[in-house]
Amino acid sequence: MGGLARRAALYNEIRAQKENVFLLDAGNLFGNRNELEKKQTEFLVRETDALGYEIFGVGERDLNYGLDFLRDVEKQYGFVFTNANLRNGDTNELLFPPYVVRKKAGLRIGVISVLSPSFRVVSMTAQTDNFTTDSPRDALEKYLPELRKKADLIILLAQVGTQELRQLLLDLGEDSGIDVCVEGHAPRQYRRVNKVGNVLLVAANNQGKYAGQLDMLITKDGQVKDAVVTIHGFDEKAPDVEEIRKRVDKFKAENQPETAQVSAFDHNRPYGSESERFLGVSTCTRCHTSEARAYSSTKHAQAFQTLAAKGQQNNPDCVSCHVVGFEYVNGYDRVPHPDTPGRDTLRNVQCEACHGYGTQHDRGGEWAAAAKSSCANCHDSANSPDFDYATYWSRIAH
Ligand code: HEC
Ligand code: HEC
Ligand code: HEC
Ligand code: HEC
Structure with a gap:
């Protein structure tokens, strides 16, 4: 939350310097399943609206407050979510459009997103919501051929653990058509150009403390000629937008203060099982x-x-x-x-x-x-x- 005002300042600065800025988020925007974080999420969503994200992937946390909550965010703020493998468990229909195509600088950019089935979707409204997650590989093999015809450049937003994602990209092969993959989920940043096969893999995650910038030189037919990665951190020294900072401070003052105490790491553990132990x-x-x-x-x-x-x-x-x-x-x-x-x-x-x-x-x-x-x-x-x-x-x- 502290990073919000600094994030806004950074985006303003980048937009002032660069043309054709395309702002994406891999998802997992929302907070934990409790009332305080729900309130905080409502606040964050309102503030995030002004930052101008074009498309969001969907993480399992984005359904923490139920599907109705997310639909309200779509309606009220015009957020566009995409996901190719998450279904309504009763009707078997996809919850979101599997991909979205946008035009930028004469280029058709296709954005597709998947969520790993190992991240369980549980809502606060679990009594009523019921979701199923298809295999990411099946979903991508189904939709990528369509998308390749409609887009010059393809970006995958992946809510998939690091090892599983690496394997997924290798399994999809050199001809998948994916140019860039944004890795969500693991608290990780790739500070240099990182490639798996032909795919440029980027990540700038950890509770909103970072933003990743990928500058690309792209030919008219969608070939990436040059790519440079910059990771921006939002520490005290980074400039911020004052009005936003004031609103954040006010919100914090009116709600529970954050504790500085060392607590357990709050992150998903997609691998392994409860019955196993590390012995040391x-x-x-x-x-x-x-x-x-x-x-x-x-x-x-x-x-x-x-x-x-x-x-x-x-x-x-x-x-x-x-x-x-x-x-x-x-x-x-x-x-x-x-x-x-x-x-x-x-x-x-x-x-x-x-x-x-x-x-x-x-x-x-x-x-x-x-x-x-x-x-x-x-x-x-x-x-x-x-x-x-x-x-x-x-x-x-x-
Ligand atoms: C859990 C993460 C992890 C795994 C798995 C891992 N490494 Fe490392 N490795 C590290 C880290 C972190 C360091 C740096 C340690 C340091 O300098 O304090 C390192 C350092 C090294 C170094 C020393 C590099 C030097 O400067 O001399 C070698 C050699 C190495 N790893 C080999 C391997 C090999 C071979 C494997 C697989 C068989 C492997 N590692 C698996 C995390 C890992
Ligand atoms: C994805 C795994 C990974 C993450 C995340 C990671 N490290 Fe490492 N780190 C490594 C490996 C592997 C090496 C050994 C590199 C080698 O010798 O080839 C290493 C080496 C190092 C070294 C010793 C060599 C050097 O570059 O001075 C330092 C210091 C270090 N890491 C600090 C950090 C810090 C600080 C962070 C968080 C910002 C971090 N690492 C995050 C895998 C990781
Ligand atoms: C009580 C003694 C004992 C302890 C404790 C023990 N090992 Fe072993 N380990 C053995 C013996 C004996 C073998 C060779 C027989 C076999 O292959 O099962 C072996 C084999 C292995 C092998 C090669 C076997 C394979 O399947 O590839 C690895 C790797 C290994 N141990 C790692 C570990 C690690 C890591 C730990 C700590 C978590 C550990 N061992 C603790 C006795 C032990
Ligand atoms: C950086 C990764 C890494 C770490 C750390 C590591 N191992 Fe291994 N270990 C390996 C790999 C890789 C092999 C297989 C090498 C091969 O067969 O070429 C291996 C092989 C072994 C074997 C089989 C040797 C044989 O001759 O069959 C044993 C036993 C073993 N490790 C035990 C341990 C124990 C005990 C520790 C900790 C004290 C440990 N290893 C730490 C990567 C690691």
Whole structure:
């Protein structure tokens, strides 16, 4: 909320400098399922209207207050939501247009959006609303061919977890027609150009604290010739729009103040299951002494300290790749959980960050093999541009 007035100032500045600005949001605009956040969401939506977003994707949180609430937002403020795989569970109809095409600078831009079925849609009005989510891959394979005929440039707004999204883009293949994918959901920013196959993958998420700017040079037939990524953060130093700041301050003063206390990370954990646990490196060390010795001298064993040295150990954007199981059920959290002890000690890139839950230990050789494909989750082109499996493995081999 604090970022709103600064966000407005940034957009004004960009619009003053650039032509053909196309403003999109991947979705998950709305707050948690409680009355206070509902009120805050109503306030935010009203203020967001003036920022001039053209199209929104749909995240599972956007149905937190029920479909009627969202329909009101569409009607009252003219917000355009798009989604290709979320259905009314009773009638089986799609809730939103599967894609939207807009003209900009003589270019037809197609925007399509999907939501991962692993993010459960639950409303405060759950007694009446009933939703189903199709497989994102099926939905995209169905609608992309149509959209390719109608659009020169295609942008996918994806509310899909990082690993699942990478796999989805690979599965869709080089000819999917998707030029740009905006990754929603995970609290993550890609600060440099990040590509999966032909697709430019961008992200600037975390509770409205960032905005991502993608400058592209595009030919008349929709070929992206050049792309530059800029991530804008909204810290105290960023300029703001005074009237908006005043309205935000007033709203905050009239409603519950934010607490500065360290609380649990409030984010989705799309992977894993309640019945599994991470046991921590000290358990593995009991039997695997030589591996543990090799591990202890690698940078993985200090990855959390690296963040602490920068004062970023509570920043979920950073923590995600510097601990064990941030996006997993029962993975790292900064506060202890009495029912699943030890979660607050899962710091650093320990054994299970690559090998998976210790409770799944015996997999007859498959376990070691599976760890090979874990690297890319963290060593993506934005955070580890020089990554090469053979070279990197040789530095940490055990
Ligand atoms: C959970 C996220 C995560 C996974 C999975 C992961 N890494 Fe890392 N890796 C990191 C982080 C974070 C650092 C930086 C640690 C630091 O410097 O504090 C790092 C650092 C490294 C380094 C040290 C680079 C240097 O400067 O010497 C190597 C080598 C490496 N990783 C190899 C791998 C390999 C190979 C895999 C897969 C088998 C892998 N990593 C899996 C997060 C991860
Ligand atoms: C997507 C995973 C990912 C995220 C998110 C991430 N890191 Fe890292 N980080 C890595 C990996 C992988 C390396 C090792 C890179 C290498 O050596 O190739 C690394 C290395 C580092 C290093 C040591 C090398 C260097 O560049 O100085 C620092 C410091 C660091 N990260 C800080 C941060 C901070 C601060 C954030 C949040 C803004 C962050 N990281 C978010 C994966 C990540
Ligand atoms: C950065 C990711 C990563 C971390 C951290 C990591 N491993 Fe591994 N581990 C791997 C990979 C990848 C392989 C498979 C290498 C291969 O077969 O080429 C492997 C292989 C193994 C093997 C099988 C060795 C063999 O000869 O079959 C054991 C046992 C093992 N790891 C235990 C551990 C333990 C214990 C820790 C923590 C002390 C740990 N690993 C930390 C990635 C990791
Ligand atoms: C009680 C002793 C014991 C503990 C504790 C233990 N292991 Fe093992 N582990 C073994 C033995 C014995 C094997 C070899 C037999 C086998 O493959 O199951 C093995 C095999 C492995 C392998 C290779 C097997 C495969 O399927 O690829 C990996 C990887 C591994 N352990 C990782 C870990 C990790 C990570 C931890 C901590 C969460 C851990 N182990 C804890 C005894 C243990």
